[in-house]
Amino acid sequence: MTWVRDAARIAKRELRGGLAGFRIFLACLALGVAAIAAVGSVRVSITEGLQREGRTILGGDAEVQFEYRFADAEERAILASVFTGVSEIVDFRSMVATGDGLEAERALTQVKAVDQTYPLVGQVELDPPIPLSEALAGDRLVIHPILADRLGLSVGDPLWLGAKRFEIGALILREPDVSAQGFGLGPRTMVRTAALDGTGLLAPGSLFDTEYRLTLPEGTTDETLDAARAVIEPELEGTTARWRDRRNASPQIERFVDRIGSFLVLVGLAGLAVGGVGVSAAVRAYLDRKIPVIATLKTLGAEGRTIFAAYLIQIAVLAALGIVIGVVLGTLIPLAAYPFIQAQLPVPVELGLHAAPLAEAALYGALTALLFTLWPLARTERVRAASLFRDASGPIRVLPRIRYIVALAVLAALLVGLSAWLSGIPTLALASAGGIAVALAILIAAAWGVRRLCRRLATTRWARGKPALRTALGSIGGPGGEATAVVLSLGLGLTVLASVGQIDANMRAAIDRDLPQIAPSYFFIDIQPDQIDRFRETVISDPEVTRVDTAPMLGGVVRSLADRSAETYDHWVTRGDRRVSYADAMPAGTRLTAGEWWPSDYDGPPQVSFAQEEADELGLALGDEVTLSILGRDLTATITSFREVDFASGGIGFVMVFDANALRGAPHTWLATVYASPEAEGRILRQVAVDAPNVTAIRVRDAIALVTEALGALAAATSWGAGATLLTGFVVLIGAAAAGERARVFEAAVLKTVGATRSTILSSFALRSALLGAAAGVVAIAGGAIAGWAVMTFVMEAPFTFEPLSAIVIVLGGASATLLAGLAFAWRPLAARPAQVLRGRD
Amino acid sequence: MVLTLRDVSLSLMGNAGPVDILHDITLDVAVKETLGLVGPSGSGKSSLLMLMGGLERATGGSVDALGHDLTAMDEDALARFRREHMGVVFQSFHLIPTMTALENVATPLELAGARDAFDRAAAELDAVGLGHRTDHYPSQMSGGEQQRVALARAAAPRPDILLADEPTGNLDAATGGQIMDLLFGLRDRHGATLILVTHSRELAERCDRTIRLVDGRLDAGHGDLRVTDAAATGQAHPAVDAAE
Known part of the structure; x- marks a missing residue:
């Protein structure tokens, strides 16, 4: 293995030359690794925070949740026998009002009815700072400040909940277990469960759930908790009760953080790919400069493998340095951004040093560095000693040996496989890797196309007589230009940004602009069967109301589908509670896609009509059986038809509609959608509330605003990721501009010699930079439009419209970025004296 | 006079401080003269x-070309x-x-x-025998061909003054000879004043006059002598001999 020792010695001597020429290499690698390390560290910190604070977040060591019912006496007794503390919470949506007449202001609220033992863990912080027991004493309740603001209320004011008048005891500043509960449409109202008597709420069939928070003595181990669970679970078997404990206190947040973290790591990988372009360009330029050295070494008897190893060792040392810088930055960035990160999260985060995400980032960095440098490195073997005696200044233009091409394929597969495995979202990871590869291929093709086009334009009559433009076009289209590096580095970042821009704009358009035109103004829920006729009369009598749809609604939990337990499916239909309906005759507007609707007054074995698309996703066929638990009783029905259901229209849509006979007897409420002009919305709400104060109205516009806000946050997070990619792209751009400076100095000197003024030369430089940037922008827009169209068409199943605003911003951004980088390196060429430059090259 | 240099000096900043390159050069070049340096x-x-081409700026004295003071521009x-x-x-x-032969000349x-x-530009390339290579990039041409393109580029605007800095220095003798013929042919055709720097005795001999520089000064003993005089006596000019 003397050749390895020789290689190491050569590498050591070569490295004495210092890091000049490798700044871009180091910056690209460090940035990519830092972005991934930072995202990974924050994700782990949040997840660990959720784990550590699990007991407080959950409000107990464990929780048992029931849908649409309270635990019965027997169940309560079991819970009390195993746990030292038991607290009952009822959670449901309702309306609060400032009065009981037509003049009253109303608002949607998420009600949390609690018993005397709440909270078992942590404290509720109130304004004024009084104990919760005092604030809830008598017929008093506490509300979130947003609700108070919305209704213009303060502590001591009266507030109606359902049909009962309460007094505001305090405002809620902090609710310890707020993160454990899911997504709420309205701000919180907290009240004693006992005080709900007389409100008319929680009638049979109402949509509510109960949560039993359970504690063991503090310091109890996980084993004891598991033992407690082992006692409880058999007792609750056969019910729809769901267990959750402190180790999984906030699955929604955890899932969200996990998903968004993985997604951002994938975006980070795109950044690393852009960095790879810079790394590759830097190594290629370095090795091109080294051809005389390599040729000399070969003349002196060095074998190809020695040369390859010598340069591989150098690149490995530099890559290790870049990775270390990246890991350090990735650790420091979250610490610097801590206040911002904490402000975005409802849970406490403690940032620290986490080895796993840092190692993951380092591994990605190492693989990327190797992937992007192997090609130019492998070509060093092909440099001939004869290069010395010919023109050795030209770049190496030969294919590497086949073994290196195979190694490249293996490395690429390893990187993709690793990202699929470590991200935990393999499909998205593979799709992203494919997307990046396709994007890179498209960008390479686009760069080639841009060069051809510029070449062609430079020779047209149109460009003649415009020397600044023609030299700009010539330099883009001519040999050895920066076009490929610039289009690749900037193009990928801009493509990600353009995709986000197109998808975000289209989603917003669909939700903000299109949905309100087809969606109802209100959803009314919890309408009791004896109220539905009067409700219909009230709303239909309003001249502004154009349409009213009603349907009976029951809450159930899917137990099994087609003889398979619901838990074995990974689909939203089988998760959590599922609202279902029943009908006798086929409701107007229904379109069956298969099977037949049951006859009128059907009283045979239960039948169900299933939504076609969801049935396809779940692999269901006509004749399959569905078992649903409704209020503790199982109902099994046979699928006899499939229907088209358009959930995107915002109207009434049930996945499952049973025959009337199967469910008519079960306690249920009615759901109504009312379509009216925006001006009539307030009046309708007041009229309905006067007749039926227990009915909850959900204003679709408010729900849309919430969804839009959530989307905005998602788009913002992605834009930050794309921003990191762009930053790396900009570094590559600077690298390309710096690498091209020597050529521009020479060009400027020659142009001055043949009579070009500095303004002509500067115009030419500015034009070529702006043209390249704009070209990268146009390619990015095309890529973004394709990605946007694909996501909207296949994922969102919504129409796609090209959104020009984000596109214009991206083209201008691309042009400005390259212009900036180009002009930053224009000063030297403009200032240099031609004689010095040209004689230096003689 | 086409060019008038008076007490011209040039200092450039080197790594070890300023370096004096030229000292007190005074020189006149007549219209249509061919001068070898x-x-x-x-x-x-x-x-x-x-300095004569205004590609370098004199640090002292004046350079006047066609009645314009280059040092003031x-x-x-x-x-x-x-x-x-x-x-x-x-x-x-x-x-x-990044430009083809035609674009370079144009x-x-x-x-x-x-x-x-x-x-x-196309006509000029034709004149130097490269009418068939107009769309070729410099990297696709031999040294001799590249120099012919450079000649065409220099001659295309019909300049009053042609400056050539060792135009055959990177070429073999045969190619160098062709380039020389072309250069003098262009000069004759366009009637320009030609000033060329050369180490080649043959090339210097074809000039109307040669001047010799030593350590940045005109060689007083041999400056401003007509090679044609030397050619008439059948002897090489001593300044040219010394240069080789």
């Missing part, structure tokens, strides 16, 4: 040529002056690598605002 390497020949004024009156040929050709014409820049 000879002297040992490092004597300042090329620097003097650069800014960078852009010098560029415009060259565009209208001068053509320069270098030892290493200095073609722009560039000075375009800069001068010529509407028929490309037609004239």
Whole structure:
């Protein structure tokens, strides 16, 4: 293995030359690794925070949740026998009002009815700072400040909940277990469960759930908790009760953080790919400069493998340095951004040093560095000693040996496989890797196309007589230009940004602009069967109301589908509670896609009509059986038809509609959608509330605003990721501009010699930079439009419209970025004296 | 006079401080004269040529070309002056690598605002025997061909003054001879004043006059002698001999 020792010695001597020429290499690698390390560290910190604070977040060591019912006496007794503390919470949506007449202001609220033992863990912080027991004493309740603001209320004011008048005891500043509960449409109202008597709420069939928070003595181990669970679970078997404990206190947040973290790591990988372009360009330029050295070494008897190893060792040392810088930055960035990160999260985060995400980032960095440098490195073997005696200044233009091409394929597969495995979202990871590869291929093709086009334009009559433009076009289209590096580095970042821009704009358009035109103004829920006729009369009598749809609604939990337990499916239909309906005759507007609707007054074995698309996703066929638990009783029905259901229209849509006979007897409420002009919305709400104060109205516009806000946050997070990619792209751009400076100095000197003024030369430089940037922008827009169209068409199943605003911003951004980088390196060429430059090259 | 240099000196900043390149050069060049600049390497020949072309700025004295004081002009004024009156040929050709032969030749014409820049450029390439290689990039051409393109580029705007810095220095003897013929042919055709730096005795002998530089000064003993006189006596000029 003397050749390895020789290689190491050569590498050591070569490295004495210092890091000049490798700044871009180091910056690209460090940035990519830092972005991934930072995202990974924050994700782990949040997840660990959720784990550590699990007991407080959950409000107990464990929780048992029931849908649409309270635990019965027997169940309560079991819970009390195993746990030292038991607290009952009822959670449901309702309306609060400032009065009981037509003049009253109303608002949607998420009600949390609690018993005397709440909270078992942590404290509720109130304004004024009084104990919760005092604030809830008598017929008093506490509300979130947003609700108070919305209704213009303060502590001591009266507030109606359902049909009962309460007094505001305090405002809620902090609710310890707020993160454990899911997504709420309205701000919180907290009240004693006992005080709900007389409100008319929680009638049979109402949509509510109960949560039993359970504690063991503090310091109890996980084993004891598991033992407690082992006692409880058999007792609750056969019910729809769901267990959750402190180790999984906030699955929604955890899932969200996990998903968004993985997604951002994938975006980070795109950044690393852009960095790879810079790394590759830097190594290629370095090795091109080294051809005389390599040729000399070969003349002196060095074998190809020695040369390859010598340069591989150098690149490995530099890559290790870049990775270390990246890991350090990735650790420091979250610490610097801590206040911002904490402000975005409802849970406490403690940032620290986490080895796993840092190692993951380092591994990605190492693989990327190797992937992007192997090609130019492998070509060093092909440099001939004869290069010395010919023109050795030209770049190496030969294919590497086949073994290196195979190694490249293996490395690429390893990187993709690793990202699929470590991200935990393999499909998205593979799709992203494919997307990046396709994007890179498209960008390479686009760069080639841009060069051809510029070449062609430079020779047209149109460009003649415009020397600044023609030299700009010539330099883009001519040999050895920066076009490929610039289009690749900037193009990928801009493509990600353009995709986000197109998808975000289209989603917003669909939700903000299109949905309100087809969606109802209100959803009314919890309408009791004896109220539905009067409700219909009230709303239909309003001249502004154009349409009213009603349907009976029951809450159930899917137990099994087609003889398979619901838990074995990974689909939203089988998760959590599922609202279902029943009908006798086929409701107007229904379109069956298969099977037949049951006859009128059907009283045979239960039948169900299933939504076609969801049935396809779940692999269901006509004749399959569905078992649903409704209020503790199982109902099994046979699928006899499939229907088209358009959930995107915002109207009434049930996945499952049973025959009337199967469910008519079960306690249920009615759901109504009312379509009216925006001006009539307030009046309708007041009229309905006067007749039926227990009915909850959900204003679709408010729900849309919430969804839009959530989307905005998602788009913002992605834009930050794309921003990191762009930053790396900009570094590559600077690298390309710096690498091209020597050529521009020479060009400027020659142009001055043949009579070009500095303004002509500067115009030419500015034009070529702006043209390249704009070209990268146009390619990015095309890529973004394709990605946007694909996501909207296949994922969102919504129409796609090209959104020009984000596109214009991206083209201008691309042009400005390259212009900036180009002009930053224009000063030297403009200032240099031609004689010095040209004689230096003689 | 086409060119008048008075007490011209040039100092450049080197790593170890300022380096004096030229000292007190006083020189006149007549219209349509062919002047050879000879002297040992490092004597300042090329620097003097650069000063004459306004590509380098004198640190003392004055350089007057066609009645314009080059030392008083800014960078852009010098560029415009060259565009209208001068053509320069270098030892290493200095073609722009991202432009084809035709584009390289057309560039000075375009800069001068010529509407028929490309037609004239094509004719000029024809004149140097490269009419068939107009669309080739410099990297696709031999050294001799590149120098021919450079000659065509320098001659295309019909300059009053042609400056050539060792135009055959990078070429073999045969190719160098062809280039020389072309250079003198162009000069004869366009009636320009030709000033060339050379180490070649043959080339120097073809000049009307040669001057010799030593250590940045005109060699007083041999300066301003007509080679034609030497040619008449059948002897090489001693200054040229010393330069080789």
